[in-house]
Amino acid sequence: MLNIFSVRKDSTTESEKAAALPAKDETMRIEGLDISYGSNHAVKGVKMSIKPKSVTAFIGPSGCGKSTLLRALNRMNDEIDGCRTDGVVSWKGVNILDPKVDPVALRSKVGMVFQKPNPFPKSIYENVAYGPRIHGITDKAQLDKIVESSLRNAALWDEVKDRLEESAMGLSGGQQQRMCIARALAVEPEVILMDEPCSALDPIATAKIEDLINELKKDYTVIIVTHNMQQAARVSDYTGFMYLGELIEFGETEQIFQKPKEKLTENYITGRFG
Amino acid sequence: MTEKFHEELSELKKQVEDMGELAKEMLETSIKALKEQDVMLAKSIIAKCETIRILDHTIEEETLKLITLHQPMASDMRLVATMLKMITYITRIGRYGNDIAKIAIDLSEEAHIGKLVSLPQMSAIVCSMIDDALLAFETQDISHIADFKEREDTIDAMRYSIYREGISYMMENPKYITRCTQYILIARYLERCGDHACKMAEKIHYMVTGEHKEIDYKSCCSPNQDTF
Numbered sequence: 001m002l003n004i005f006s007v008r009k010d011s012t013t014e015s016e017k018a019a020a021l022p023a024k025d026e027t028m029r030i031e032g033l034d035i036s037y038g039s040n041h042a043v044k045g046v047k048m049s050i051k052p053k054s055v056t057a058f059i060g061p062s063g064c065g066k067s068t069l070l071r072a073l074n075r076m077n078d079e080i081d082g083c084r085t086d087g088v089v090s091w092k093g094v095n096i097l098d099p100k101v102d103p104v105a106l107r108s109k110v111g112m113v114f115q116k117p118n119p120f121p122k123s124i125y126e127n128v129a130y131g132p133r134i135h136g137i138t139d140k141a142q143l144d145k146i147v148e149s150s151l152r153n154a155a156l157w158d159e160v161k162d163r164l165e166e167s168a169m170g171l172s173g174g175q176q177q178r179m180c181i182a183r184a185l186a187v188e189p190e191v192i193l194m195d196e197p198c199s200a201l202d203p204i205a206t207a208k209i210e211d212l213i214n215e216l217k218k219d220y221t222v223i224i225v226t227h228n229m230q231q232a233a234r235v236s237d238y239t240g241f242m243y244l245g246e247l248i249e250f251g252e253t254e255q256i257f258q259k260p261k262e263k264l265t266e267n268y269i270t271g272r273f274g
Numbered sequence: 275m276t277e278k279f280h281e282e283l284s285e286l287k288k289q290v291e292d293m294g295e296l297a298k299e300m301l302e303t304s305i306k307a308l309k310e311q312d313v314m315l316a317k318s319i320i321a322k323c324e325t326i327r328i329l330d331h332t333i334e335e336e337t338l339k340l341i342t343l344h345q346p347m348a349s350d351m352r353l354v355a356t357m358l359k360m361i362t363y364i365t366r367i368g369r370y371g372n373d374i375a376k377i378a379i380d381l382s383e384e385a386h387i388g389k390l391v392s393l394p395q396m397s398a399i400v401c402s403m404i405d406d407a408l409l410a411f412e413t414q415d416i417s418h419i420a421d422f423k424e425r426e427d428t429i430d431a432m433r434y435s436i437y438r439e440g441i442s443y444m445m446e447n448p449k450y451i452t453r454c455t456q457y458i459l460i461a462r463y464l465e466r467c468g469d470h471a472c473k474m475a476e477k478i479h480y481m482v483t484g485e486h487k488e489i490d491y492k493s494c495c496s497p498n499q500d501t502f
Contacts, residue, residue, distance in 0.1 A: 230345050257347050259484030269347040271276035 027052035027191065027221045028073065033087035035068050035077060041261075042068045044245040046087075050191075050238075055213055055222045057236035057253065059229055061268065064242040066225045070193050073223065074110035075103040091191075108135065111184035115196040117176035119168035124151075124160050127168045127179055131187035146186050153219075154182035155212050174205020178212065192216060194224040198231065210235050229269055233257045241265045279344045283353065286336055290364070291412055292355050293329045296322065297364045298404040300371030301467055305397040308378035308460070311391050316382070316406045319375035330361050333492075349481075356481040360411070363470040367404065370463040377456050387443055387450055393457065396432045401427055403471035410478045419475040423489050427444035429468040436461040 026049035035043035043065040050056050058066035068077065075096065077083045088095045096106055107129065120127050128147045137143060147164070151157040156178040160171070168179055184192055194213070198206040212233045212254060216222055226232050232239055233253060240250040241262070249256060249265045260266045265274050300319050307316035337358055340346065346354050403425055411417040436481075440454035470488045479487050 225391075229347065233347070258351065260348055266348050270350045271279065 004056070025051060027091070029088070029090040030073075030110060031088040031090070032068075033072060033089065033168065035065070035072055035086075036070075036084045037080070038082045042245055043072070046242075046247045048240060048247060048250050050221060050223060052221050053217055053219070054237040055217050055224060055235055056238045056240065057232035058225045058240050058242060059227075059232050059268075060242035060248075061273070062227075065245040066240075066242045067195055069242065069247075070195055070225045071112075071192055071262050072097070072224060073191070074112055075101070076107075076112065078103055108187040109189050109190040110193060110195040111187065111189035113177070113180050113184055116200050117180050119171070119176050119179060121167070121169060122170045123165045123173070124179060125164040128186050131183060135187060147182075150182040150186040151179075153216070154178045155187050155208065155215070156182055160243045172205070174201050174208055177201060177205070177209060179270070181209075181212065181216075189220065191221045191223065194222065196225055196227060199227065208229070208274070217271050229257070241268060243268070279340065279346075280350075281356070282336075282340060283346075283350060286333060286340070286357060287290055287353065287411075289329065289333050289336075290360055291408055292409040293326065293333065293361060294364050294404065294411070296329070296373065297368035298401055298408070300326070300368050301374070301404070301464075302371075302397065302401050304371045304374035304378060305394050305460075307375055308381065309386075309394055311378070311382040311386075313379055313382050316375040316378040316392065320372055320453060323346060323368060323372040326365055329330045331367040333361050334358065352481045352484060356411070356477045359477045360474050363474050367467045367470050370467050374460055374463055377460060381456055384453070387453060387457075392432060392436050392439070393403060393460055396429060396436070399429055399432070400464050400468045400471065403475075407471050407474040407478060411481075414482050416479055416482050419478060422472050426468055426472050429465055433461045433465040436464060 028050040030046055030048050030050075033043055033046040046069060058069060058169070060066050071077045072085055073089060073096075077085055085097055087097065089097050091110075094101060096110075120130060122130070125147055128150050129143045132143060132146050137146070148157060148161075151160060156175060159175060160179075168176065171179060177200075181192070181197075198209050201209065210231065213222055213224065217237075224232070224236065236253045237251045238251065239256040241248045241256065241260075242262075243264055249260060249262045251261070255261075256265065257269060260269065300322055300358045303315060304319050306312070307319065337354055341354060403422060406418040406422075410416055437458050443450045444454045476486075476488060479485065
C-alpha cells in the first residue's frame with residue numbers, strides 16, 4: 001500500500017477535521033469546492049458525494065467547469081499556473097487538497113485517462129509496466145503478471161498479447177485509449193477519472209470503451225466527463241449537470257435524463273441551449 | 275439541428291392532435307348516423323378509416339425517425355413516447371367509429387326500438403373525454419383530465435344500463451334480439467373508446483409530470499400503483 005497521506009496523528013488540522021471519513025455509501029465527498037484561474041471563477045461551491053463502484057458523469061456546456069472539477073479530484077490542477085483551489089475533497093478521511101498530501105501518490109490511487117490517447121513512445125509492455133516500475137516493482141515475473149492483468153481488464157489483451165514489444169504508437173486510436181486505461185489500472189487505482197475518453201474515437205472504438213467502463217465499475221469507481229449526453233445516459237449511474245461553474249443538478253442518471261428537476265437541466269439536455 | 279428537431283417535433287404533435295380530432299369526429303358522426311339512420315353519413319365515416327390507418331403509419335414512422343436521428347431526452351422523450359402510444363389509442367377509437375358506422379347501415383332499414391337516447395348520451399361523454407385528453411395534450415394542462423375516473427365510472431354504469439335494457443327488450447320480444455345485440459355491442463365499443471381516452475390521459479399525465487399514474491378502474495386491480 002502506498003503511503004499517500006503524510007498526515008501525522010498528533011497534528012489534526014482544520015482541513016483534516018473537515019475531511020471526516022465519508023459515509024459508507026460514498027467514496028469521495030466534495031464540499032464547498034471553489035476553483036479559480038486568476039480572476040476566472042471556474043468552479044463555484046460544488047458539493048456532492050461520489051458513490052463507490054459506480055460511474056458518475058459530469059455533463060454541461062463547454063467552459064462550465066466540469067473538466068476543472070474532475071482534475072481537482074487527483075490534484076491535476078496543481079500543474080496549472082495561477083489555479084487556486086479551496087474547499088474539501090474528502091477521501092479516506094483525508095482532504096486530498098491538503099498540501100501535505102503527496103499528489104503523485106494520490107494519482108496512483110486516483111488515476112486519469114485523458115481526451116486524447118497519450119501513449120509513451122515505448123513498447124506496449126513498457127507503457128503498462130511504466131507505473132509499477134516507478135513505484136519500485138522490478139521483478140520481471142511480477143511485472144509480466146501486472147501487464148497481463150491490466151491489459152485483460154482493459155479488454156485489450158487478446159488484441160495485443162502477441163505484439164507486446166511493438167511500439168504503442170502503432171496501435172489504433174481506440175486501442176491506444178484502452179492501453180492508457182490499462183496503464184492507469186497497472187498501479188492499482190481505486191478511482192479512475194476519464195476526461196472525454198471517447199471524443200477522439202470512432203463509434204466502434206467508443207462502444208468498446210463504453211463496454212469497458214461498464215466492466216470497470218465492478219472493481220473501480222469511475223468518474224467521467226463527457227460532451228456526449230447519450231454516452232452519459234448509457235454508461236453512468238449518476239449524473240451531475242454543471243453550468244457556469246455551478247453544479248445545477250446531481251442525481252441518478254435515469255432521473256436526470258427522464259425527469260430533471262431543474263429547468264436549466266431540462267433545457268440543456270433537450271438541446272434548448274448549449 | 276436542435277431547432278429543426280423541435281420544429282419537426284411540434285409538427286408531429288400537431289399531426290397527432292389532428293388525428294385525434296378526426297377519430298373523435300368519426301365516433302361522434304357514427305352515432306349521429308346511427309340515430310338518424312343516415313346511410314350516406316355512415317358511408318362517409320367508413321371512407322375516413324383509411325386516412326386514420328395512413329396517419330397511424332406515417333406518424334409512427336416519423337416519430338421513430340426522430341428517435342433515431344435525435345435521441346430525445348427528458349420532456350422531449352416523454353412527448354415522443356406519449357405520441358407513439360396515443361396514435362394507437364386514437365386509431366382504435368377511429369376503428370370503433372368505423373364499426374359503429376357499419377352497424378348503422380345494417381340497422382337503417384327498420385325503426386329504432388324506443389327513441390335511442392342512451393347511446394348518444396354515452397357517446398357525448400366519451401367524446402368529451404377524447405376532447406379533453408386532446409386539449410390536455412395540446413396545452414400540457416392536466417386539469418382537463420382530472421375527473422376522468424368519475425367520467426369513466428359513469429360510462430361503465432351507462433353501458434351496464436344499456437345491457438340490462440337490451441336484455442329486457444330481447445326477453446320481451448325475440449324479434450328484437452338482432453337489433454338489441456347490436457345496441458349492446460355499440461355500448462361496449464363506446465366503453466372501450468372511453469378506456470382509450472383514459473389511457474391517453476395516463477400517458478399525457480406522464481408526459482407533463484414525468485410520473486406514471488393509472489386511472490383507478492373499478493374492474494381493474496393495481497394496488498401498488500398511484501392512481502388518479
